[in-house]
Amino acid sequence: MGTAVTHAPATEGRAKDxxxxxxxxxxxxxxxxxxxxxxxxxxxxxFMSPWIAGFLLLTAGPMAASLYFAFTDYNxxxxxxxxxxxxxxxxxxxxxxxxxVRVTLWYVIVGTPVKLLVALGVALLLAQKRRGQAFYxxxxxxxxxxxxxxxxxIVWKAIFSDDAVVDRTQKVFGIxxxxxxxxxxxxxxxxxxxxxxxxxxxxxxxxxxxxxxPRELYEAADVDGAGRLRQFWNITLxxxxxxLFFNVLLETIHSFQIxxxxxxxxxGAGGNACxxxxxxxxxxxxxxxxxxxxxxxxxxxxxxxxxxxxVALVTAVLxxxxxxxxxxxEGGR
Amino acid sequence: MQQGKGVERRTVLKAAGASLAVxxxxxxxxxxxxxxxxxxxxxxxxYAWWGAEDRAQRINKTIDLxxxxxPKIKVKTDFQPYPDFWKKFNTQASGGNPPDVFQxxxxxxxxxxxxxxxxxxxxxxxxxxxxxxGFRAGLDRFGEIDGKLLGVPVGSNSMxxxxxxxxxxxxxxxxxxxxxxxxxxxxMARVRDRTGRAGDSGMYGVMYLYDLYLxxxxxxxxxxxxxxxxxxxxxxxxxKAEKGVRSGLFADPKKVAQIKPKSxxxxxxxxxxxxxxxFTVRYTSEGKSxxxxxxxxxxxxxxxxxxxxxxxxxxxRRTQHPVEVATFIxxxxxxxxxxxxxxxxxxxxxxxxxxxxxxxxxxxxxxIAAYEESLVKAGVxxxxxxxxxxxxxxxxxxxxxxxxxxxxKRSVSDAVEQFFNESKTALSS
Numbered sequence: 035m036g037t038a039v040t041h042a043p044a045t046e047g048r049a050k051d052x053x054x055x056x057x058x059x060x061x062x063x064x065x066x067x068x069x070x071x072x073x074x075x076x077x078x079x080x081f082m083s084p085w086i087a088g089f090l091l092l093t094a095g096p097m098a099a100s101l102y103f104a105f106t107d108y109n110x111x112x113x114x115x116x117x118x119x120x121x122x123x124x125x126x127x128x129x130x131x132x133x134x135v136r137v138t139l140w141y142v143i144v145g146t147p148v149k150l151l152v153a154l155g156v157a158l159l160l161a162q163k164r165r166g167q168a169f170y171x172x173x174x175x176x177x178x179x180x181x182x183x184x185x186x187x188i189v190w191k192a193i194f195s196d197d198a199v200v201d202r203t204q205k206v207f208g209i210x211x212x213x214x215x216x217x218x219x220x221x222x223x224x225x226x227x228x229x230x231x232x233x234x235x236x237x238x239x240x241x242x243x244x245x246x247x248p249r250e251l252y253e254a255a256d257v258d259g260a261g262r263l264r265q266f267w268n269i270t271l272x273x274x275x276x277x278l279f280f281n282v283l284l285e286t287i288h289s290f291q292i293x294x295x296x297x298x299x300x301x302g303a304g305g306n307a308c309x310x311x312x313x314x315x316x317x318x319x320x321x322x323x324x325x326x327x328x329x330x331x332x333x334x335x336x337x338x339x340x341x342x343x344x345v346a347l348v349t350a351v352l353x354x355x356x357x358x359x360x361x362x363x364e365g366g367r
Numbered sequence: 368m369q370q371g372k373g374v375e376r377r378t379v380l381k382a383a384g385a386s387l388a389v390x391x392x393x394x395x396x397x398x399x400x401x402x403x404x405x406x407x408x409x410x411x412x413x414y415a416w417w418g419a420e421d422r423a424q425r426i427n428k429t430i431d432l433x434x435x436x437x438p439k440i441k442v443k444t445d446f447q448p449y450p451d452f453w454k455k456f457n458t459q460a461s462g463g464n465p466p467d468v469f470q471x472x473x474x475x476x477x478x479x480x481x482x483x484x485x486x487x488x489x490x491x492x493x494x495x496x497x498x499x500x501g502f503r504a505g506l507d508r509f510g511e512i513d514g515k516l517l518g519v520p521v522g523s524n525s526m527x528x529x530x531x532x533x534x535x536x537x538x539x540x541x542x543x544x545x546x547x548x549x550x551x552x553x554x555m556a557r558v559r560d561r562t563g564r565a566g567d568s569g570m571y572g573v574m575y576l577y578d579l580y581l582x583x584x585x586x587x588x589x590x591x592x593x594x595x596x597x598x599x600x601x602x603x604x605x606x607k608a609e610k611g612v613r614s615g616l617f618a619d620p621k622k623v624a625q626i627k628p629k630s631x632x633x634x635x636x637x638x639x640x641x642x643x644x645x646f647t648v649r650y651t652s653e654g655k656s657x658x659x660x661x662x663x664x665x666x667x668x669x670x671x672x673x674x675x676x677x678x679x680x681x682x683x684r685r686t687q688h689p690v691e692v693a694t695f696i697x698x699x700x701x702x703x704x705x706x707x708x709x710x711x712x713x714x715x716x717x718x719x720x721x722x723x724x725x726x727x728x729x730x731x732x733x734x735i736a737a738y739e740e741s742l743v744k745a746g747v748x749x750x751x752x753x754x755x756x757x758x759x760x761x762x763x764x765x766x767x768x769x770x771x772x773x774x775x776k777r778s779v780s781d782a783v784e785q786f787f788n789e790s791k792t793a794l795s796s
Contacts, residue, residue, distance in 0.1 A: 111461055112482070129785065130785075196625045218624070218774055310624035311770060311771045326457065327450075327454060327760070
């Protein structure tokens with residue numbers, strides 16, 4: 035190839051170099067390096083192109099569009115009309131929106147801690163060596179894999195509806211409350227039950243965290259005569275606090291985004307999108323109602339961005355709070 | 368080494384190019400998904416409706432019949448329950464891909480006309496592809512809005528008081544044409560006292576019933592562009608409702624919500640329910656009792672305020688096959704054999720040809736025919752009042768807020784305020 039010829043004078047020149055002690059220079063010149071780097075970058079980007087295209091077209095693009103729609107009146111059919119902050123002021127003045135915020139907060143504040151407590155409790159039980167351990171772990175983890183699916187939500191609705199398993203069981207105990215899914219006050223509990231039932235995912239993370247706690251600490255505590263509870267409180271909890279933080283963060287964000295289960299368990303019958311008397315009208319459900327039932331895509335977009343801001347704020351608060359209660363091994367203490 | 372790099376780069380480029388091409392092709396393929404013509408002149412049209420499995424089976428039979436008579440037209444079908452149907456339709460229509468022909472109702476005509484979704488079928492009538500003659504009771508004009516023909520009625524139905532016949536017999540009540548709301552209230556109390564069942568299932572949230580009540584009083588639920596009644600009117604209606612729920616005249620709304628999707632009537636919570644007359648067909652298959660049709664109570668002993676409602680077939684303005692769609696609609700409303708398959712599933716057939724082709728033999732369908740005949744004979748039918756753009760959202764809000772009132776989640780004044788707020792938004796958009 036021609037390259038060898040063109041390089042020849044350069045090699046000659048190098049031989050006359052006043053300082054040949056550097057040895058034979060095999061690395062290419064800076065310009066070459068740059069060119070190759072650029073080429074490698076190009077190749078890299080090309081490899082990433084399917085993902086980049088997907089990201090731009092399916093994530094970033096729609097997000098940008100939704101940000102724009104948030105400031106418009108847009109009914110899907112006519113061109114969006116710029117209305118400034120009107121969507122936001124309407125939202126805050128809408129009692130149904132405030133109701134959906136209350137329902138969502140209730141769901142997050144009750145559902146998340148209960149789920150994590152159950153996850154931690156079961157993880158503590160499963161952390162000890164016993165027969166059939168692997169089976170139990172798999173069994174408890176399984177609901178997490180399928181729990182978010184539409185089919186499970188349908189099954190859940192069937193379990194908690196009138197004259198079904200739950201209703202009949204409570205009747206045995208003399209409680210005649212009827213089906214939960216048709217009760218505006220009880221339906222939210224069936225959703226909490228559904229999320230708690232999926233405690234397997236945080237449980238597995240807790241289990242991993244528990245394995246990391248050094249045995250010596252417990253041995254030392256035993257020697258000092260500390261009881262089980264005290265060991266849990268003073269050793270286990272601080273040692274797994276980073277894992278706990280991770281779980282709290284993940285589950286909280288996750289809870290805010292609840293949609294399909296609320297929509298399916300609460301919807302269907304009688305045209306109510308989210309439960310009788312809006313009993314399971316969580317935030318995303320109301321967003322859906324405004325966007326797809328009332329064709330108010332602008333307002334729905336504004337609601338979506340409001341949710342994003344709210345979740346970001348909650349996340350920020352959690353990160354800020356971790357200084358007070360999360361202990362990292364290195365540098366932290 | 369340089370050479371190696373070059374080859375590598377070319378391979379990479381090729382691979383990337385190929386993957387881009389595939390994505391591109393994929394996109395093109397989806398974009399072409401809507402195309403429906405094929406080389407041999409066969410045309411495919413998409414037909415969507417709301418309803419349950421039972422209706423789907425009947426409709427599929429009528430489509431088989433149609434395809435046999437018009438072998439060049441293929442029909443692709445799609446159906447959902449009522450609320451889901453409109454969500455899907457709305458999404459499809461906004462994306463420019465609505466079904467070519469679909470089931471429609473009065474509450475949606477102005478809405479989708481304002482959004483340029485509906486095809487004015489007048490031209491197809493002029494071209495002779497769609498006959499608008501031979502309709503009963505002035506039904507040919509039901510789908511006309513502002514001089515445009517936006518829907519063709521397939522059947523007619525009317526609001527009625529559907530009663531549990533044995534319960535009414537036990538309570539000793541025989542409702543007669545021209546009975547008043549006072550008579551009705553008394554009857555509700557008698558049903559409650561003598562049969563231990565609530566009189567009614569929750570009439571206060573039924574928009575179409577309140578419409579009749581308003582019409583009896585010279586008003587209507589809707590005007591051309593807004594609500595035809597005041598906060599004071601609704602306060603009166605819902606105050607009575609609240610009292611009725613508390614005193615057990617109306618079924619416990621919580622129970623009613625819990626037994627859904629079954630109706631309060633067939634679940635034996637109430638002795639009667641205001642709804643469309645063709646619902647007796649559904650209740651008969653759902654419940655154990657015998658169900659009959661009673662007249663709507665009146666304010667002055669004469670006017671019931673009733674009109675014929677109707678399911679229609681509409682076409683999409685974006686359809687590429689308006690002629691085939693018109694042919695399809697024409698067949699569905701005029702062909703006698705279609706009537707024998709459909710029965711009164713979508714109301715009493717709209718055209719005389721179909722009306723005469725199907726004479727019901729079972730008591731339930733016979734009763735529906737007799738009921739509508741009695742309305743014609745009594746001369747109570749009046750022209751329908753308008754349903755502006757947003758009427759469907761108002762109807763849903765009326766039902767939902769009425770339910771919340773019944774459940775005690777809202778006071779009357781709160782419920783009235785909320786309904787007027789939501790309606791104002793819905794009707795102004």
